[in-house]
Amino acid sequence: MSFSNLGLAEPLVRALEAKGYTEPTPIQAQSIPILLEGGDLLGIAQTGTGKTAAFVLPSIQRLTETQKRVLPTHCRMLVLAPTRELASQIADSARAYGQFSKMSVTTVFGGTSINKNRQDLSRGVDILVATPGRLIDLIEQGFCNLSMIEILVLDEADQMMDLGFIHALKKIVRMLPKKRQTLFFSATMPTAIRDLASQFLLDPKTVSVKPAxxxxxxxxxxxxxxxxxxxxxxxxxxxxxxxxxxxxxxxxxxxxxxxxxxxxxxxxxxxxxxxxxxxxxxxxxxxxxxxxxxxxxxxxxxxxxxxxxxxxxxxxxxxxxxxxxxxxxxxxxxxxxxxxxxxxxxxxxxxxxxxxxxxxxxxxxxxxxxxxxxxxxxxxxxxxxxxxxxxGADPEVRIDRPRDPARPRATHAPRATGTTGRNW
Missing domain, CATH: 3.40.50.300 (P-loop containing nucleotide triphosphate hydrolases)
Known part of the structure; x- marks a missing residue:
């Protein structure tokens, strides 16, 4: 099966060929048709399965088809990731896949200049990839508005929960339009993660790829x-x-x-x-x-x-x-x-x-x-x-040697000190 057989547009197929990709991975083959139809998706897949392309490719195509003008400080697609490295990787992939589709992409996460984040968001952006903490900072300061979001992606949801982002995620989702497409990915699916997914998704299709x-x-x-x-x-x-x-x-x-x-x-x-x-x-x-x-x-x-x-x-x-x-x-x-x-x-x-x-x-x-x-x-x-x-010797290595027993601690009044016998 080729990517064009999945219904992807020519600019996206061309971008994939430029990266040397010719055949979809299992999660891409299962997810892309569902997402092109606009439905919600619950994906159970770990890193290395090709899931980034599975949600980025159909999302770019849907954004291109609607062709809405982005207002200042707004964005059309929001991808939430648990770490800076993952956010950067997703953004790089989105830029590569969208190079022939004229999609603007930016990232916001901690450890970088918040002033640059404000500048990047000032004109609006098609795809915003963010970590929850920095995104909330920008929203509360009035530099990011989520009222135009058409697509929400939560990637590595189990890791975000492990890092304590659960309340931040719920806060962000409350700011989004009710009418949207939501994609939820997690490497594992314990009860807590499944309960969280049920709060965010509407009649989702489930795709499971277990490469362990x-x-x-x-x-x-x-x-x-x-x-x-x-x-x-x-x-x-x-x-x-x-x-x-x-x-x-x-x-x-x-x-x-x-x-x-x-x-x-x-x-x-x-x-x-x-x-x-x-x-x-x-x-x-x-x-x-x-x-x-x-x-x-x-x-x-x-x-x-x-x-x-x-x-x-x-x-x-x-x-x-x-x-x-x-x-x-x-x-x-x-x-x-x-x-x-x-x-x-x-x-x-x-x-x-x-x-x-x-x-x-x-x-x-x-x-x-x-x-x-x-x-x-x-x-x-x-x-x-x-x-x-x-x-030199490693100061953290404990030297095992005989030690004199510690002297008992006093359980009575302090003894007198000095020539006067006083202790004050």
């Missing part, structure tokens, strides 16, 4: 059991594999990501971290260097990684296993984009074994156990010695 099993089939998965204190040396050894083109390393915390970058640098391995505490400029620079191959290792938290779409990631390394099993599926999917294959490695400490059991349960397969490298103890000691020579 197919993703797992394309990814060789391995787990190495180790102590938490051994992980840094194990990561350094793993990254020495010449087969690694680009490696995406996941940690659970922002602080952990920064610490991994610092310790890798001590062993001569260049890497960047991307997480919520980084400025937008720092995040874009880190992602740009990773995409261009200038730095082949990117350390990321799960939230910051939402929306990262980088081809050629050969390895995903779970430095720490996620405490939510579905996140593991999101993570390893980063190395199996567009039908490619890849390798996923997990380091599992004793207190993470329950997380591994959950992962194997939802993926319905056992992860292959890979033992620690031969002569790991000596290699680990060499790595630590090299790092100490480069950057």
């Amino acid at each position: 099993a197919t993703t797992a089939e394309r990814v060789d998965q391995y787990v190495t059991f180790c102590n938490q204190s051994e992980k840094q040396a194990l990561l350094t050894i793993t990254l020495g594999d010449p087969a690694i083109d680009r490696a995406l390393v996941f940690t659970r915390t922002k602080h952990g990501a920064d610490r991994v970058v610092k310790l890798l640098a001590g062993n001569g391995i260049a890497s960047n971290a991307i997480h919520g505490n980084k400025s937008q400029g720092q995040r874009e620079r880190a992602l740009g260097e990773f995409k261009q191959g200038k730095v082949k290792v990117l350390i990321a938290t799960d939230i910051a990684a939402r929306g990262i779409d980088v081809s050629g990631v050969s390895h995903v390394i779970n430095f720490e296993l996620p405490n939510v099993a579905e996140q593991y599926v999101h993570r390893i999917g980063r190395t199996a984009r567009a039908g490619a294959s890849g390798i996923a490695v997990a380091f599992c400490a004793d207190d993470e074994k329950a997380y591994l059991r959950d992962i194997e349960r939802i993926t319905r397969q056992k992860v292959t156990v890979r033992p620690l490298p031969d002569d790991f103890v000596n290699l680990s000691n060499q790595i630590k010695q090299t790092r100490v020579k480069t950057m």
